[in-house]
Amino acid sequence: MSRTDPTRLPELMRHDRAALDALLDSTIVGHVAFVAEDGTPGVLPTAVARWEDRLIVHGSTGSRWMRLVSGAPAVVSVTAVDGIIAARSAFESSLAYRSAVLFGAFDSLDGQEKRDALDVLTERLIPGRSGEVRPHTVKELAATMVLAMPITEWSLRVSDGWPEDPDSDIAGTAWAGQIDFGARPTVIRAAPDLRDGIPTPKSVAGLRPAH
Structure with missing residues (x-):
């Protein structure tokens, strides 16, 4: 059995790459697990x-965990919670979610590839933003480490069905269904030291949902 084979609920597994890409492209935080030099395990959240x-992460060159995972085996978990599956009993209730685990090793990026990867990260957070801000300085680039993990070994689990209640509970009076979280309202606030007359840029304004 490989480490991507399920041990429980195999019917929730998804094997198409498009579904994995959809999750990775809609989630901005992943958790990177690693093992320190002394054998101590650790896990940290980071933007992905x-x-x-490839999956891209970045951080300070002084970051201990970034140095630990560079070139070493690592695992990344990315999860989106889409709602609640409310069954007629607490035991059968669960989350509606999409969760992926990626296995591999991170390689450090340099030169133009590093600059391009930083632009990808910026565009992932705010599409169009990289064209509105100044270029990275030499000092900033020297202080930043960018790592990339090939997306080659992964598992994806999706839970989005209806409650699976026994007939005895269905015959009862408790409500059952799905509670979809949906998108939260987007609130944009200007920095308190923003100079007068500087409008909200197109990239930021575009984050507001259309009415």
Whole structure:
């Protein structure tokens, strides 16, 4: 059995790459698990972005965990909670979710590839933003580490069905159904030290949902 084979609920597994890409492209936080030099396990949240067939993360060159995972085996977990599956009993209730686990090793990026990866991360957070801000300085680039993991070994689990209640509960009086979280309202607030007359840029204004 490989480490991507399920041990429970195999019917929730998805094997199409398009579904994985959809999750990675809609989620901005992943959790990177690693093992320190002394054998101590650790896990940290960080911003993630898919760049074609690689997963990109970045951080300070002084970051201990970034140095630990560079070139070493690592695992990344990315999860989106889409709602609640409310059954007629607490035991049968669960979350509606999409969750992926990626296995591999991170490689450090340099030169133009590093600059391009940083633009990908910026565009993932705010599409169009990289064209509105100044270029990275040499000092900033030197202080930043960018790592990429090939997306080659992964597992994806999706739970989005209806409650599966026994007939005895269905015959009862408790409500059952799905509670979809949906998109939260987007609130845009200007920095308190923003100079007068500077409008909200197109990239930021575009984050507001259309009415």
